[in-house]
Amino acid sequence: MAILIFAFLFLLSFSSPSEGGGSVAVNYGRIANDLPQPAQVVELLKAQGINKVKLFDADSTVLTALANSGVSVVVALPNELLSSAAATDGSFSEKWVQTNIAQYHPSTQIEAIAVGNEVFVDPNNTTQFLVPAMNNVYKSLVKHNLSSIKISSPVALSALNSSYPPSAGVFKPELIETVMKPMLEFLRKTSSYLMVNAYPFFAYSANSDVISLDYALFRAVNANVTDPGNGLSYSSLFEAQLDAVYAAMSNIQYNDVPVVVTETGWPSKGDENEIGASTDNAAAYNGNLIKRVLTGGGTPLRPNEPLNVYLFALFNENQKTGPTSERNYGLFYPNKEKVYNIPLTMEALKATGSTPINGSKVQVTSPPTASEEVTTAAVGQTWCVANGEAGAEKLQAGLDYACGEGGADCRPIQEGSTCYNPNTLEAHASYAFNSYYQKNTRGAGTCNFGGAAHVVTQTPKFGNCEFPTGY
Structure with missing residues (x-):
């Protein structure tokens, strides 16, 4: 594949x-x-x-x-x-x-x-x-x-x-x-x-x-x-x-x-x-x-x-x-x-007011309709989230690496903490992946986890948990 x-x-x-x-x-x-x-x-x-x-x-x-x-x-x-x-x-x-x-x-x-x-x-x-x-x-x-x-x-x-x-x-x-x-x-x-x-x-x-x-x-x-x-x-x-x-x-x-x-x-x-x-x-x-x-x-x-x-x-x-x-x-x-x-x-x-300058790409994600406005993340503002279709095995392996050897800050997804809910593998993996991604300054190759993750330009939303954009 x-x-x-x-x-x-x-x-x-x-x-x-x-x-x-x-x-x-x-x-x-x-x-x-x-x-x-x-x-x-x-x-x-x-x-x-x-x-x-x-x-x-x-x-x-x-x-x-x-x-x-x-x-x-x-x-x-x-x-x-x-x-x-x-x-x-x-x-x-x-x-x-x-x-x-x-x-x-x-x-x-x-x-x-x-x-x-x-x-x-x-x-x-x-x-x-x-x-x-x-x-x-x-x-x-x-x-x-x-x-x-x-x-x-x-x-x-x-x-x-x-x-x-x-x-x-x-x-x-x-x-x-x-x-x-x-x-x-x-x-x-x-x-x-x-x-x-x-x-x-x-x-x-x-x-x-x-x-x-x-x-x-x-x-x-x-x-x-x-x-x-x-x-x-x-x-x-x-x-x-x-x-x-x-x-x-x-x-x-x-x-x-x-x-x-x-x-x-x-x-x-x-x-x-x-x-x-x-x-x-x-x-x-x-x-x-x-x-x-x-x-x-x-x-x-x-x-x-x-x-x-x-x-x-x-x-x-x-x-x-x-x-x-x-x-x-x-x-x-x-x-x-x-x-x-x-x-x-x-x-x-x-x-449209979103022309990239000097190679920095503000992305067109979809066209506006008559009843809505398009909001675009600031240049370079991205997050790393789990690919829900990657399967539980890949997500768990990525989560284990990010929270372990990867050094991600996984305290907020521990039981009783601010980002524990929703208590799903995809939500927890997304938080951990993004923590690792941001700690590594969103570097090339830091949002992959064997195909279990991908970069997004819209703020992730899992319950009331706030995803950081940098450390």
Whole structure:
């Protein structure tokens, strides 16, 4: 289970990124029968300050609507066309580029082409066609003097054989020589980037017993997971996942190729077994991610490289198959109303009054409703509490360590003392964990206890017991 605890860079923005900050874009999926017409969608994008999008095809109606709009686009050549695009004579790729790219650019600002999507998990076994197709499409772009348009292919995190700890990230052995090295070599030679799809939601939902929700939602303000391989500390699962990709690339000597997160998001609704799928959590993840990206800085492994991401997705899509979550990743309903209210631009972020300064992150935990105000803990004010789903054995072991060798002040939870009630293992462990965490100045790795604890940014409440914030 531990492997999943840890289980982009020049791209697109809702608005111009801040100095030193990254940028945020959005995926425009259309597997639905109730979406507004493309021309209306373009007006929505402009009204929201969204100036770049990614498609999953090269639909002519959409590309026409985007012409002269100021909204640039990444188009896609779908998996089912890879074998034809890989043909040695290059005739299919030439026709595809002429029909779907040259005909529209530059009136429609096409920035990149995604050749295939998560090809390695395609049940039709199209991996062998990927790099030949990319080469053929590139040759056609050159022929039409369009080589400034980048070519890449989105890769799922399942391409990694290991992601824990991030420093030990490696690609699956069967992919390295056959496709990863040839593709990364192509990206290097064409000055392109690797597209990666990263979803902390999947890791959390499948492993909520060992992954902190705060860690998955960018709410662990102080780093609380340490990579034993290099000593780097992580306060978000997203950054850990991305660093695992960087490590895998470095492991095969391609650490100079940039990375773009072409999909990431969190569903606002899910099935009963899809733990964590909710409107509040979706707002927290996307809101905190946008803040994290726009206010600068990279990952612990690449701190000087700004993060750039594509949110998934623009709309809820009612005809997608699979679990309920698949139809509920949208920022907007088909009627163009927001699913939840989060700042989408730096200007909107500044208007909330919670923009981080110099890397100190005041977290957006969920959007305000019309009848409530959001209160946010002061920068750096965090507590350590027990993970009630870790199980009694882990909680007891952590409690014993904190009150014993750890030197926590556990007197208030002794029988008859101020914090004895409620007399539950979770409440007592939370007090002891927090005492240890605060005594150790909230240092990296001091709120873990083998997965039995996690950092929170809201004051813990167990009965009338007051949790200290420092010693």
